[in-house]
Amino acid sequence: GGFSGGRGGRRSNRGSDMKISINLSFHEAVFGVEKKIKIKRSEECGSCGGTGAEKGSTSKTCDQCGGSGQVYVRQQTPFGTVQQVHTCDKCHGEGKIIDKPCHTCHGSGLESKERTISIKIPAGVYDGSILPLRGQGNAGPNHGSTGDLLVYISVREDPLFKRSDDDVYYELPITYAQAAMGDSIVVPTIDSKIKLKIPEGTQNGKVFRLKGKGIPNVNGRGRGDQFITIKVEVPRKLNREQRHALNEYAKLAGEDAHPEGKRFWLRVEAEEKESHPKKDA
Ligand SMILES: [Zn+2]
Ligand SMILES: [Zn+2]
Structure with missing residues (x-):
């Protein structure tokens, strides 16, 4: 052997x-x-x-x-x-x-x-x-x-567009007035510009999805999407005139315009009633 x-x-x-x-x-x-x-x-x-x-x-x-x-x-x-x-x-x-x-x-x-x-x-x-x-x-x-x-x-990273898989992300700062009254804003995509309609009463953090405006898939499976997150930028500094105008607005703005705030304070009130019931009740 x-x-x-x-x-x-x-x-x-x-x-x-x-x-x-x-x-x-x-x-x-x-x-x-x-x-x-x-x-x-x-x-x-x-x-x-x-x-x-x-x-x-x-x-x-x-x-x-x-x-x-x-x-x-x-x-x-x-x-x-x-x-x-x-x-x-x-x-x-x-x-x-x-x-x-x-x-x-x-x-x-x-x-x-x-x-x-x-x-x-x-x-x-x-x-x-x-x-x-x-x-x-x-x-x-x-x-x-x-x-x-x-x-x-x-x-290399892009200063504006962030990538995840084939999708593209960025944050779009808008003013308080644009968020409240709505607006139409021309925004960039990776290969063009499109008009983004901001509806009246758009809230901070709202995400808009532009289907098919993302990155071409490397294996030829279509394109990803673009996501735009709204960031409402509160004025960082007000001059006298602006402060006056905002004060006038604040006097007019009822709680009907701010249902979330209204709901929150109603809940606070209810909690207080429950934890401190009136002795004679
Ligand atoms: Zn040999
Ligand atoms: Zn040789």
């Missing part, structure tokens, strides 16, 4: 993957962009065509391992015959022996090349995603397959 050990053996011929990082603006990520990037990668040697042998000389198959790069060693042990696999020491696992190594690659069959490659970033790409470009990485030795180029995407 006997068994084969898995140690040693021929190395994988696949070239290694390369990693690069690309930093995009919010708008580049949303609408897609083409980027030209300089990379240095290992390619098949142009002088020897990847054989590793100098022109005119040859590389011949290793006679010790027959080109497999591995040799089997049989050993007698007290338990029987054991067969083990070792890396061929004559060709160092390459499977071939070069008479005269190529002057460019010194026998590796590979050389380092600087390339400018064009990368198409799809619209809607997410921050932190990885774009794999198959076969754009390092070449493998002995005509092995080429590794991938992995593009790590990071996206």
Whole structure:
């Protein structure tokens, strides 16, 4: 009997993957962009065509391992015959022996090349995603397959638009008068401007949803929505005239205009009656 050990053996011929990082603006990520990037990668040697042998000389198959790069060693042990696999020491696992190594690659069959490659970033790409470009990485030795180029995407924050999945968010400050009387405001979306109708009596925190005005899905599944949260900005400073006008308004504003406030104080009153019942009642 006997068994084969898995140690040693021929190395994988696949070239290694390369990693690069690309930093995009919010708008580049949303609408897609083409980027030209300089990379240095290992390619098949142009002088020897990847054989590793100098022109005119040859590389011949290793006679010790027959080109497999591995040799089997049989050993007698007290338990029987054991067969083990070792890396061929004559060709160092390459499977071939070069008479005269190529002057460019010194026998590796590979050389380092600087390339400018064009990368198409799809619209809607997410921050932190990885774009794999198959076969754009390092070449493998002995005509092995080429590794991938992995593009790590990071996206800068936008001062206005916040993103969550394919939806877009921002807060829209409006005045107390706009909230009370209603208004029509031209507001930005990621690719246009639209008229947003603020109805009379709009409350602080109200959210408007603009369907389909969000970010295009990177896998082509439509577009997200845009959400606009209303923030009623109370005047931070009043001059004499404004203060006077607001005072006049306050005298006129009955509790019917403020049903929430009315309900709150009615509840307070009810609580007090319950916890302090009149002795004679
Ligand atoms: Zn060999
Ligand atoms: Zn070469």
